[in-house]
Amino acid sequence: MSSVSYIRFQSSVEAARELRAVGKDARLRPVSYEQKTRFFHAALAKYVAGWDSYLNQVIFEFVQRLADPAFTDYLSLHSIVAPIVDQKLKKFNTPNWENSRELLISCTGYDPISDWTWRKAQLNRQQSQDFLNGILKVRHSFAHGFAIPTFPWTQTPSGRIQLSDQALLRIERFLIHLVSATDTGLVAHGALSFPQRTFW
Secondary structure, three states: OOOHHHHHHHHHHHHHHHHHHHHOOHHHOOOOHHHHHHHHHHHHHHHHHHHHHHHHHHHHHHHHOOOOOOOHHHHHHHHHHHHHHHHHHHHOOOOOHHHHHHHHHHHHOOOOOOOOOOHHHOOOHHHHHHHHHHHHHHHHHHHOOOOOOOOHHHEOOOOOEOOOHHHHHHHHHHHHHHHHHHHHHHHHHHHHHOOOOOOO
């Protein structure tokens, strides 16, 4: 079973897919390179916003599950932790690897470092970290009008630096992996730390 936050993340993924589909829709030809780029940039922004929103919501959801009047031990813990978590969530604004991991650890006690490694794509921990941070750098660059940074996934075979549908599909799969791993990891952590609670 998934968290409510995961289900909401899936809605963001669907919206990003729609933007990607418009950007590559053959019926809209001729579409200029600039127009296509705008749709792909919007899709990337939606993916990143979905990841950011997921982290905020899943942490809030996890902490709220501790608040049950039937379990007075956890209720007192919740009254102490909830204001601290609220403050940290308000300050959180860049969902890169380091910030996201630190937020999860400080708010829930769960360290996702081994769960986030994208083994299915044959990436080790450092490569997974670099990929997430690269996604955030690309998003930041076009949001502020800078040139897109050069990464293997932002470079075409001809050497042009741009987002492609293939790169966006890879980003989508990676973020789905991160969200799934976080959802599963939080449940396992919650079961060990708070055995009388059911999370999702």
